[in-house]
Amino acid sequence: MVVAKNITLKSKGETDIIDITSEVGSAVRNSGIKNGIVTVFVQGATGGITTVEYEPGLVSDLKGAFEKLAARQGKYAHNEKWGDGNGFSHVRASLLGPSLTVPIKGGALMLGTWQQIIFIDFDNRPRSRELAVQIIGE
Amino acid sequence: MVVAKNITLKSKGETDIIDITSEVGSAVRNSGIKNGIVTVFVQGATGGITTVEYEPGLVSDLKGAFEKLAARQGKYAHNEKWGDGNGFSHVRASLLGPSLTVPIKGGALMLGTWQQIIFIDFDNRPRSRELAVQIIGE
Amino acid sequence: MVVAKNITLKSKGETDIIDITSEVGSAVRNSGIKNGIVTVFVQGATGGITTVEYEPGLVSDLKGAFEKLAARQGKYAHNEKWGDGNGFSHVRASLLGPSLTVPIKGGALMLGTWQQIIFIDFDNRPRSRELAVQIIGE
Numbered sequence: 001m002v003v004a005k006n007i008t009l010k011s012k013g014e015t016d017i018i019d020i021t022s023e024v025g026s027a028v029r030n031s032g033i034k035n036g037i038v039t040v041f042v043q044g045a046t047g048g049i050t051t052v053e054y055e056p057g058l059v060s061d062l063k064g065a066f067e068k069l070a071a072r073q074g075k076y077a078h079n080e081k082w083g084d085g086n087g088f089s090h091v092r093a094s095l096l097g098p099s100l101t102v103p104i105k106g107g108a109l110m111l112g113t114w115q116q117i118i119f120i121d122f123d124n125r126p127r128s129r130e131l132a133v134q135i136i137g138e
Numbered sequence: 139m140v141v142a143k144n145i146t147l148k149s150k151g152e153t154d155i156i157d158i159t160s161e162v163g164s165a166v167r168n169s170g171i172k173n174g175i176v177t178v179f180v181q182g183a184t185g186g187i188t189t190v191e192y193e194p195g196l197v198s199d200l201k202g203a204f205e206k207l208a209a210r211q212g213k214y215a216h217n218e219k220w221g222d223g224n225g226f227s228h229v230r231a232s233l234l235g236p237s238l239t240v241p242i243k244g245g246a247l248m249l250g251t252w253q254q255i256i257f258i259d260f261d262n263r264p265r266s267r268e269l270a271v272q273i274i275g276e
Numbered sequence: 277m278v279v280a281k282n283i284t285l286k287s288k289g290e291t292d293i294i295d296i297t298s299e300v301g302s303a304v305r306n307s308g309i310k311n312g313i314v315t316v317f318v319q320g321a322t323g324g325i326t327t328v329e330y331e332p333g334l335v336s337d338l339k340g341a342f343e344k345l346a347a348r349q350g351k352y353a354h355n356e357k358w359g360d361g362n363g364f365s366h367v368r369a370s371l372l373g374p375s376l377t378v379p380i381k382g383g384a385l386m387l388g389t390w391q392q393i394i395f396i397d398f399d400n401r402p403r404s405r406e407l408a409v410q411i412i413g414e
Contacts, residue, residue, distance in 0.1 A: 002173045002275050004241070036410070037410050037412060039239050039241060041239075041240060041248060042250075043248055043249060043253065044250035045189060045191040045252050045253040050370045050373050051321060051369075051374050052366060052369075055354070055357070055358075056353070056357070057352065057353035057354035057355075057356065057357040057358065057363070058367070058370075060353040061353050061366070061367050062370055065346055065367045068345075069203070069207075069345075069371075070203055076195065076199045077194070077199050078195035078196045079195075080195065081194075082193075082195065090190060090191055091199050091200060091203045093189075093190075094188045094200055094256075095233075095234070095371075097234075097238070097373065098189050098238075099239050099240065100375055101315050101317075102315075102375065103280070103317050103408045103410035104410075105280060110317060110408045112321060114321050115319065115321040115374070132241045132248045134174070134242075134248075136174060136412060137278050137412070138278050139414075140312050140413050140414050142311060142381060177379055179379050180388075181386055181388040181391065182388035182390075182391060183327060183328055183329040183388060183390050183391040183392075207344075207345075208341055214333065214337045215332070215333035215336040216331070216333035216334045217333075219332075220333065225334070225337050228329055228334050229334070229338060229341045231327075231328075232328045232334075233326070233341060233371075233372070235326050235373065236326070236327050236376075237376055237377050237378065239377050270379045270381075270386045272312070272379035272380075274312065274412060274413070
């Protein structure tokens, strides 16, 4: 069985890190699928998905790590050509990746106790976003 | 329903970044699966998969980011032991990861407008590659 | 068909890199699923999964790459708040990601010849771990 859901959200951009665990969990519960997997996917080239223990310290530490990976004020060929100034956003997003797949057991996400699913908006401006949530199982 | 396809390609190596969106899209259309997911997987330890807005500026910026992550001329224990000089290729590939899963809706990939699927060949020589494309759904 | 398996293991922590290919392969064989995908997932925020050519040189090189990405002795807001000293573990785990999906063909993992699946325990102490292995197919 395949059930397609989505999550809509507003982000502030600039490596805005948003906990979407409860939205993904609701989508899974509402799907009626008890055992299987869920894939959460960012439709866009300046966002990414991963997991983290969602607390303010780590949110700040992750932002620092991405600044080190691809500095906001670095030199990007993308910026020189297109002038939109978000070369750093694209590079960060490609390195992290747009997709996360999580197992489902008994209708619930199989996450660790201190593990949350996060969407990161790397773009350099506020965005409205739609994430695809594809649930497969029985 | 499970349909197995593959993509064969030739790469130049040296962080060659190749847009495989149309090949993955064709595999999905030819599978007959309308709703589900597709997993694209590199069978090999020196390649990776992600998405990007595929334009020459970002292709160049991504290459720069990988050089910063794991420098070609850095010191690698792998090179000292095996002498094949591709320690940087392996490290880059492991950090990016060999797998990408994308939702399918109405027989099409659920990508953003400016989002392409890329295979990156990090090896230090030209290669013939076969990517597994596994499509699951209904 | 969906089959849920798991892998239990003990790690030494401190970016302990463990080859779990044979455990994942056994889970797939025992599932009876011949064609499909397997998702391996770390239930926890300080571990990650990827593939590598598993040999001592690359194991050492990967550890070096993670030290460069997020230094053990760096300054982390997580450590200042919680005092458990594993801010670097969390940042490394979030950047690598907790999930890997591999295609299955004829009851076997579709890996390259020199490609192994690894679990990396980034935590700063020995841990007992349980990985979820979710197998979907026919």
